Amino acid sequence: MTLNQVAERYVKLALAVGQHSDYYIDAYYGPEEWQAQDRQSLSTLLKNVDILVADIEATVANKGEQLRKQFLLVQSRSVKVFIAQLSGKTLSFNDESLALYDAISPSLNEAELDITLATLDKLLPGEGELNQRMNVFSDKFVVARDKLDAVFTAAIDESRRRTKKYIELDENENFTVEYVSDKVWSAYNWYKGNSYSLIQVNTDFPIHIDRAIDLASHEGYPGHHVFNSLMEKHLVDGKGWIEYCVYPLFSPMSLLAEGSANYGIEVAFSRQERIKFEKDVLFPLAGLNAENADLYYEIQAIMQKLSYAGNMVAQHYLDGDIDKNNAIALLMKYSLTSREKSTQRLGFIEANRSYVINYNLGQDIVKRYIEQLVGDGDEEKKWQVFTELLSNPKTASMMQ
Numbered sequence: 001m002t003l004n005q006v007a008e009r010y011v012k013l014a015l016a017v018g019q020h021s022d023y024y025i026d027a028y029y030g031p032e033e034w035q036a037q038d039r040q041s042l043s044t045l046l047k048n049v050d051i052l053v054a055d056i057e058a059t060v061a062n063k064g065e066q067l068r069k070q071f072l073l074v075q076s077r078s079v080k081v082f083i084a085q086l087s088g089k090t091l092s093f094n095d096e097s098l099a100l101y102d103a104i105s106p107s108l109n110e111a112e113l114d115i116t117l118a119t120l121d122k123l124l125p126g127e128g129e130l131n132q133r134m135n136v137f138s139d140k141f142v143v144a145r146d147k148l149d150a151v152f153t154a155a156i157d158e159s160r161r162r163t164k165k166y167i168e169l170d171e172n173e174n175f176t177v178e179y180v181s182d183k184v185w186s187a188y189n190w191y192k193g194n195s196y197s198l199i200q201v202n203t204d205f206p207i208h209i210d211r212a213i214d215l216a217s218h219e220g221y222p223g224h225h226v227f228n229s230l231m232e233k234h235l236v237d238g239k240g241w242i243e244y245c246v247y248p249l250f251s252p253m254s255l256l257a258e259g260s261a262n263y264g265i266e267v268a269f270s271r272q273e274r275i276k277f278e279k280d281v282l283f284p285l286a287g288l289n290a291e292n293a294d295l296y297y298e299i300q301a302i303m304q305k306l307s308y309a310g311n312m313v314a315q316h317y318l319d320g321d322i323d324k325n326n327a328i329a330l331l332m333k334y335s336l337t338s339r340e341k342s343t344q345r346l347g348f349i350e351a352n353r354s355y356v357i358n359y360n361l362g363q364d365i366v367k368r369y370i371e372q373l374v375g376d377g378d379e380e381k382k383w384q385v386f387t388e389l390l391s392n393p394k395t396a397s398m399m400q
């Protein structure tokens with residue numbers, strides 16, 4: 001059995017699982033006929049995945065394909081767990097994240113979170129709950145719906161320009177932006193193959209000015225669009241590693257995808273460059289006053305320390321320790337969001353479960369991995385190692 005043969009079986013198996021779960025196949029651009037398989041029962045799929053995993057283990061990988069084999073094995077084991085879950089098996093939050101994403105989010109010290117809240121409380125004095133004061137303050141930085149496209153386009157153009165300085169992309173690489181509503185996510189990149197993506201931005205909730213670069217870099221450059229393009233170019237087209245033409249969402253691939261998309265923001269923009277670009281270009285385009293921007297950025301930076309609280313709430317809620325109302329109240333407290341926004345967030349948690357760890361833990365794992373290989377201030381090397389990682393994907397345990 002060769003790796004190419006087991007890789008093809010893995011792709012077909014993932015597609016067959018996708019027939020049981022709407023969002024499982026995040027991207028696919030392999031042979032069309034593989035998508036038209038007869039539907040197989042979950043018990044058949046479970047048997048097939050066991051055989052597949054055993055066959056991958058028994059494959060002898062030549063020197064250049066050791067990492068390929070390891071990645072395929074970790075991915076295939078995650079498919080097995082996902083099928084088991086579809087069949088009714090329940091896993092704790094941490095067991096699930098380890099099985100599906102190859103990582104466990106560290107447990108949090110709530111006292112430390114409260115210290116961060118106290119710092120924010122001093123920065124935003126006044127009446128009412130802290131999340132309300134935060135929302136009133138943040139409202140000054142909301143991009144009006146009719147300015148959104150101009151702001152977002154400028155952010156994408158700049159992210160692309162910065163990325164193309166260091167990463168060679170296909171000449172025809174392209175994407176379309178659509179503004180949508182009624183989604184549990186704030187934005188999504190649908191990779192269609194041939195270096196083309198559809199980026200959807202959800203306008204259910206106000207979009208703040210700082211989200212423009214977040215979204216442009218995360219969904220586009222050097223985030224999901226670039227990651228998928230590089231895998232297609234280097235692995236699927238370049239090496240014929242067909243397993244990369246399918247991207248199962250609930251799999252270890254997502255920790256690298258979300259982690260690199262988030263870390264990619266700071267690869268593309270240093271903090272100072274980003275603030276300068278936003279103040280000089282995006283604020284005027286949005287017709288916003290940059291007067292209180294420094295305080296806003298200070299607050300955003302402090303808020304970063306609260307990011308893992310979202311994982312904690314998801315864990316307690318999904319493990320059944322707290323009910324829905326408690327979960328929403330904790331999100332309001334630690335994410336400092338409104339009741340409506342926290343409810344949407346909980347909708348995301350219900351739909352995607354332990355997937356939430358891929359954003360912050362993924363970002364920290366990717367950051368650590370890259371920064372231990374790159375000297376301080378060596379921009380060129382940082383981009384090089386980052387590109388290398390996106391072109392030769394590693395799961396969380398492979399980055400440790």
Ligand SMILES: [Zn+2]
Nearest residue numbers: 218224258261
């Ligand atoms: Zn993402």
